[in-house]
Amino acid sequence: MPSRLAATLALLFLPALAAAQAKPPFGEPLPPQPFEQSPFRPVAVPEWVRGTTGVGYTLSGLDTAGRTAAVKHGVTISEMGFVDPFYPYYDSALLKKRSPHVGLDRLPRDIAEYQKLGLRILGVYPPTLQGEVYEAHPDWRRIPTDTTTIPQVDMKKFGHGGMLCPLGPYGDFFIDVLAEILEKHPAVDAFSFDGLHHGGVCYCEHCRKNYKADTGKPIPPKPDLNDPAFRRYQHWADRRLEALVAKAQARLKAIKPDVALVTWTTNAGRYGHFLSLPRNMSARMNLLFDAPDQEFWADESNRGNTVVPAFANAYAWAVTNHRVAFSEPYLMSHGNPYGKDSFPPHEIERRMMLSLTHGAGPSIAVAQPKRLRAAVDHGLDEVLRRKPWLTHKSPEPWAALLMSDNTRTFYGREAGRVEERYLAGVFGTFRATLEEHLPTTVINDWNLTADELKKYAVLILPNAASLDDKQVKVIDEYVRGGGGVVASVDTSLFDEYGDPRAKFALGELLGVEYLGLPTAAGGKADLDVNFAKGIGPDYWEKRKNVFDLTLGVSWLNAGKLSEYVGTEPVTFKGPAVRVKPAAGTQILGTLRVKGDPKAEPFPAVVSRTHGQGRVVYLPAGIDAGYYLYAYPYQRCLVANAIRWAANGVKPPVTVTAPMCVQSTVMRQTKDGTRRLIVHLFNDVNTTGGKAYPVDDVPLREEVLPVHDIRVTFRPGFKLGPIRLQPDNTELKATETPDGVSVVVPRLDVHAMVVVELADN
Template identity: 25%
Template sequence: MLPTPLLSRREFLVRGSVVVGGVALAPLLSRSAEPLGGTTVATASSDADLWFRRPLRILQTVLREIDARAYDPTAVVAYLQRAACNTLVVNGGGIVDFFPNPLPLANPVRFLQGRDVLGEISAACRAAGIRVIARVDFRGVEEPIYREHPDWFGVTAEGTPLTLDYTTPTLYAGCYNSYHRNEHAERFIRHLLKHYPLDGIWHNSIAVAGICYCPRCREGFRSAIGADLPVMSDASPAELDRYMLWKAATADRHVARMRATVKSFGADKAYAAEVFGSMFQSGGAIWSGIDLYSARDHFDFLIATAFISENNAELRYDEIFHSATLVRLMKSMTPDKEAVILYGDNGTSHRYIMDAPAETQVWLWEALSVGGRFWNCGFTGMHPDSTHDRRAAYNSVAAYEFVRDHEAVLAHHAPVANVGLFYSRATRQFYRTASAQGDRFGAAIQGTERALLEGHLPYDFIPDDQLTPERLARYRVVILPNVRCLSDAEIALFRDYVRAGGGLIATFATSLHDPAGQPRSDFGLADVFGCSFTGRSADTRKDTYQFIAQPQHPLVAPDSGRTELLLNYGTTLLCRAQPDAQVICTHVPTVNNQPPEKAWVESWSREFPTAIEHRFGAGRCLYFSNQPDQNTYDIGHPDARLLLERAVRHLAGDALPIAESRMPASVHVGLTRSLVAPQEFIVSFVNTTSAPVRPIREVLPVHDLSIALRLGGRLAEHQVLRAPAAAEVRADGEFVRVHLARLDDFSAVHLRIQ
């Protein structure tokens, strides 16, 4: 019988609704609140001094079998020292073993020739004071190994062996319940930790896709659910949802078992696992039953896969700030754990050659600016300076050295902000199938991020399972970027937040669906938005505009003296404003552009609003019925971006921690705060200025930058951690002013207030 599953998201929200009305938010959101908007600083846990809670500088060498032939542990240690690494992740085994394995299913690398590569490198690193984590991989085995114990592995619905279709050679796979991934894996890990001087275990490829029909899965599902396992091709959505809840509980039990195995050797033994799948991916990764939400409590530090380009035939570069996005999400979940980006200085699908050096360096600085750390994963040799393309061997050194040299002040930092960006897994789930209106899950979030970053507005994420009155009370402004799927409990929380004095920004189809993706007849937050949905939408991809109906409103006043119209693009929902709502802009239907002589209208339409401000209780909401966030991401027009930036500034008033900034939008500002010494901050500057081509090939320096910070106290002392030229830091009443004469790629200043 399975143990009681973790609360499903729906159960969490239903139970959480009990406390919605029980907390008074108004005092926490009043104008007399501290300048940081009542930002709550987490307290570091009692094990903060464990080595994996300190800044991590990791190198992973994913050894090929042939690398064992002339493996030189002395050379590897020498490289680690030159590259400023403090931790090595190296192959232990599972698919193939880099040690003489006496256990069942052993598959030692044929080039070992009596050597013990894992033993040699772990001993050499221990002598040099470098931590070693062994990489284990139980995703599958080759056919000859499988034949030894075929009953240890997974089975398809047809009764054939479960295999992986993306590996060469084909691997025979197990499931979360299989003997291979459990009893065998546990025995394997125990052997490594007992016989080698290891500091932890990295559980590679822990996720299992699809449905397994092995006896353990069949019996476990029937015992817990009282039904047979569904068949993917015939199952209803409800049956698949029920299966996924069971699978998630099974996966959680599996991860807990592996962690307990590692921790039986001591609290200082680190355990972490590979949870692939972008935070914006709405496809197959959802079906593994495991993600950072469910696994974060089991891991001693959090890792997000952050290769600059994906492992695909067609290369696509993520947003240059995406590494920082991942760190923000991880830090919002567990601020007291290290948040690490797993990148590769030689890529993934083209792993034998380097990535663009400037691109990688900016990628690392972006992550560092919000409290992130590094895990350089190399695939093609015993270390990056001993492989076919050695041009990137020391490309990460500057960032690694910075963390090494300033470890004391960098430790236990997390982003600080009073603008919160809501992250909704139910909405992510909704986008498993393409939207008929062309909106996409990640585009709205990343477009919002772009507006915030370019406007120098610090923000962090609000994970949906941490949505509470207390969490909302930290923020002066909360943003819902096209959050289609909200539960009644979530709606009640946001309604109470605004009523108590909070500022809410929402776009497009926010709250039009419930958590299961079922449509509502009107916005769940219609009374907060100040408008109702008519049930109709307009295709506004071409020849459509927004008419400025209220020229003096702060959202449009900087432009209205010289224009009556703003861009519209994408899809616009047709809504009716409530009598007490301020209509700022309205939808202009298509003005056909050909022939030009006919491209005019008698008057601009005012019928349907596109931007509305509405007072609700003591707070205010700005609702956009179109897509300024996705438009910022897709086409980058300034009308869309500036509406979002001005919306935040309007609702936040004078409470933003960055009170003034004089620097280009291509300079991103990071602000972090110490969890153990809350009076200490680090402000970072990342320069992404370059020619308009990705990947970035050259970072162009910028000059004469200044910023004024409002940190809730007076400046006591400061330390310039990195700057290529003169950096001036001074107190100015309630402000801390920082001036940089020049910024190359990255600069940072440590501040202490009193």
């Protein structure tokens, strides 16, 4: 950042955030982001939220019998509308119109009934859609294009108006309404918003004025993330929205300390939201929600029949710093057209159990067609049976997998290309660790700190292109101190704004010098002297090619990898960069452009030691290949690299099971006890993989049980009795050279191996 701009921002930017986060209810600050002049502090989550399961939507539309039944099946919180896009439902001093359809007596009746049933109240207010405000305050309207012309709407025809800009005066009005609701109705426990976001860009008079005041520059003329100026605006808008939510939390918790934001998120794992570029909100804004809820779609447009739904739930939990997140499986057979046609009831349990396996509490819309109601009740019952082991948990650390929101946004840049440019490396790595049963925790940009990384044996950086200088320094020191790193392709070649560097910032650690992209003929190409000034959209496309990958004899080419590959050339299709290894860097495999025996080979896999730690770097995007154009050898290669980089530190738990079994390892600290909980989820789809791949959707109708799964706890734990939950079956423990081992005789959909830990 230019020094003049930094100085200007230090004086001017975000006083609201400073005031809002100067004291509780906020926690310790995170590493700073651009345009941030006051520390970003996650909200402190109330204890009742930490202990909540059974989020059930649509009870506001049910009668007393329906609500009573939902509570019986474990629902503990549900929504209640207080403001809709047309009217408030209470006697508001801020909103003057009154609904001709909903009397003012309805809310008191519903509140009384919720309280009688023991239901917590989740108050709903559409955050950027309110017709009365839209009509009365034209200058508060969002302007999505570079014009000063305020959008006009026929309010008689479209009484809801259009989107309001939360980054200006409307944001304060929005908070005033929330405060009024809470003061008039103190029984409200939480608030939910459908779409609390800035829409990517706004050219209203307030945004123009504020951006000019804060930066000295106009908002760039179009929302194009290939434009360095717009990438800076994106950071600015994200900080403004974060400041609004922090201010709302401070105001509301001053009225009622344990009130919460349990709300929909637009950047926490749903595949469609990964494609929202420019992003609508920063991923870290989820830390200002007490519990974000993800719309969990598993249709064809959201990569339903892939590893993406599992990752979506792991990421939803990750963006809360593994505190509390919810995930609502949408019960649709297809998304195009949207509908529940022929939806198998059994699939409801599958989706709910997948969510909780990866740390997100499953929420559910209770009101469903009659044929699905019993299955929804069954799913709720299964969650309720597992409730003792679902709260107050954290991942048991071993490997950390970075999902970088800044890399997705400022390096991925375009919705239609971000999957191939960046997400593929993350998805491919996640798939490999899941199938190899390597305990892996998804982490975020803000978790790249010394205190966070010291928990892990190995850090995985799949094409983590956009890293700032402080993150680079932390990673380097982590490895020098004994940690391991597995990185790929463009890791550290860009900064936090997505601006390209002339060389890898982690070049010394990776043990390579950046030489540019492979040429079609496979020969050396001169490094573009203008690379550090900017790159065009064709940068990523130029890396596409088909190569022969050849592995040498080394620790890497072991186990199944030696069976599947050996030392013969195999096909690799995916991204690659050319690098020159430094002294002490070992080349473990090479690439050569396929079909050209005269082409010069270049490194595909290299390794080295760095201080006390170990590093594996993949100039060939083997991780992305395992998602985009998969071969089994890619999984073996990635897994062998991770195990070697862990530098002899064994996983806390080893699961021996077919690759269709997904496993996660969590530690629960609750009521004075500490437990290890190993989730086992059977992902067998007996009809999967038979339809047209692009539009295939998981619609499971039956269970194919998996037998004799072995779970082994690493030596060093002091273990009590080991039980299979939720059926409370004691498992026979056997001492082995690798640790204490138990066998799960049969897994249908989901089970947990639970052991209480004695003091070590």
